Amino acid sequence: xxxxxxxxxxxxxxxxxxxxxxxxxxxxxxxxxxxxxxxxxxxxxxxxxxxxxxxxxxxxxxxxxxxxxxxxxxxxxxxxxxxxxxxxxxxxxxxxxxxxxxxxxxxxxxxxxxxxxxxxxxxxxxxxxxxxxxxxxxxxxxxxxxxxxxxxxxxxxxxxxxxxxxxxxxxxxxxxxxxxxxxxxxxxxxxxxxxxxxxxxxxxxxxxxxxxxxxxxxxxxxxxxxxxxxxxxxxxxxxxxxxxxxxxxxxxxxxxxxxxxxxxxxxxxxxxxxxxxxxxxxxxxxxxxxxxxxxxxxxxxxxxxxxxxxxxxxxxxxxxxxxxxxxxxxxxxxxxxxxxxxxxxxxxxxxxxxxxxxxxxxxxxxxxxxxxxxxxxxxxxxxxxxxxxxxxxxxxxxxxxxxxxxxxxxxxxxxxx
Numbered sequence: 205x206x207x208x209x210x211x212x213x214x215x216x217x218x219x220x221x222x223x224x225x226x227x228x229x230x231x232x233x234x235x236x237x238x239x240x241x242x243x244x245x246x247x248x249x250x251x252x253x254x255x256x257x258x259x260x261x262x263x264x265x266x267x268x269x270x271x272x273x274x275x276x277x278x279x280x281x282x283x284x285x286x287x288x289x290x291x292x293x294x295x296x297x298x299x300x301x302x303x304x305x306x307x308x309x310x311x312x313x314x315x316x317x318x319x320x321x322x323x324x325x326x327x328x329x330x331x332x333x334x335x336x337x338x339x340x341x342x343x344x345x346x347x348x349x350x351x352x353x354x355x356x357x358x359x360x361x362x363x364x365x366x367x368x369x370x371x372x373x374x375x376x377x378x379x380x381x382x383x384x385x386x387x388x389x390x391x392x393x394x395x396x397x398x399x400x401x402x403x404x405x406x407x408x409x410x411x412x413x414x415x416x417x418x419x420x421x422x423x424x425x426x427x428x429x430x431x432x433x434x435x436x437x438x439x440x441x442x443x444x445x446x447x448x449x450x451x452x453x454x455x456x457x458x459x460x461x462x463x464x465x466x467x468x469x470x471x472x473x474x475x476x477x478x479x480x481x482x483x484x485x486x487x488x489x490x491x492x493x494x495x496x497x498x499x500x501x502x503x504x505x506x507x508x509x510x511x512x513x514x515x516x517x518x519x520x521x522x523x524x525x526x527x528x529x530x531x532x533x534x535x536x537x538x539x540x541x542x543x544x545x546x547x548x549x550x551x552x553x554x555x556x557x558x559x560x561x562x563x564x565x566x567x568x569x570x571x572x573x574x575x576x577x578x579x580x581x582x583x584x585x586x587x588x589x590x591x592x593x594x595x596x597x598x599x600x601x602x603x604x605x606x607x608x609x610x611x612x613x614x615x616x617x618x619x620x621x
Contacts, residue, residue: 227286234279241272241502268504268528270404273397280390287383298373422518432549432568433523439557440564440609441471443544447559451477473608474562484561487539494538494617495584497567497603501529504600507613524566524604525614531599534586535567538603538618543579556587568602 448469454477476484505526512518541560548554555568556575573588575581592599605612 270397270400273393273400277390277393277397280386284383284386287379287386291379419518422512426520436566437609439545439547440606443559444474444608445469445471447474451475476562480561484563487560487563490539491617493619496527496618497535497538498527498529498533498590498601500533501527503615504528507615523611524602526600526602529590529599529601531592533590533599535570535588535590535601536584536586537581538565540582543575543577543581546573546577552591562608564606566604569600
């Protein structure tokens with residue numbers, strides 16, 4: 205195979221190796237985050253088991269833990285696969301280096317033999333003196349000089365490639381150990397997952413006895429959620445109408461001679477002013493990069509319609525995401541904006557609504573609030589304390605994002621953890 209083609213393959217494989225190392229680092233970070241979420245979930249599960257008389261909430265939290273463990277196993281499998289690819293590439297490089305080293309040593313040996321045969325100073329002198337003219341003598345002297353330099357260079361190249369070969373062999377041994385460790389970790393997690401599923405199955409069998417009663421409670425909660433959503437929708441429409449009236453008033457002041465519009469003020473879409481358009485554009489530009497509305501936590505219930513974790517026949521709807529966090533955690537603004545409403549949903553459940561141009565973020569299930577309507581807030585500013593449920597021991601914030609009156613999936617806006 206031509207040397208150029210060999211070099212090209214080597215460069216491509218090296219680039220691939222760097223790319224895979226970067227992926228490996230990202231997977232390691234993701235694995236660490238999942239392990240952290242599993243630990244937090246385990247703490248919560250133990251707390252709930254002590255306080256909760258019904259097994260329903262225990263099973264729901266356990267379902268989250270099972271999903272996290274499945275994610276962890278999947279991430280570890282990806283790491284193992286990448287590591288196998290890295291090992292294959294390193295083995296190819298080792299084989300290539302061995303071949304090149306063998307060729308170099310063979311050439312070097314032949315050169316040493318030739319040098320040995322013509323080692324005497326007399327033979328070198330005769331080689332020069334037998335020249336037909338001065339130019340030929342000069343060329344022969346240069347050849348002898350170059351030959352000596354080439355021999356030295358070959359010796360250095362053999363040394364360099366030998367060192368590279370040693371490095372690659374050491375790296376391969378480290379990778380083999382890491383792969384064995386990952387396989388062992390995965391097997392341990394699989395056994396743990398099977399144990400979790402068996403425990404959950406036992407609880408589910410207990411719950412099935414009270415299936416009708418529990419189903420009624422779930423439907424009742426869903427009705428409560430829909431009532432809250434309607435309340436929030438009403439407040440958002442009021443905020444939109446107020447913003448449009450304010451914009452129209454400012455426009456009329458700026459141009460008193462313009463005819464006054466008699467059209468009804470829209471309560472479904474904000475007519476953006478140049479200033480509010482900048483805010484909305486900035487908010488949109490940060491899609492996928494917004495911080496979580498709490499410092500620590502994980503998404504325990506996703507967005508949209510989904511099958512209940514216990515009853516396949518029941519579909520639950522979530523207009524935002526529910527994030528389980530630590531007791532005493534503070535809710536924080538995910539972006540700068542203006543507080544348009546502080547809502548009292550119940551004596552123990554408050555919510556804060558913030559406007560960002562034609563976008564709104566809503567923070568529900570707060571026990572206390574430390575901002576007021578009309579306040580300007582900055583990113584990560586504390587809005588209040590997240591409520592801890594006295595019966596379940598769970599601390600959950602419900603977080604919503606809307607553009608005008610259209611609900612968005614918050615997970616697509618928040619930065620990955």
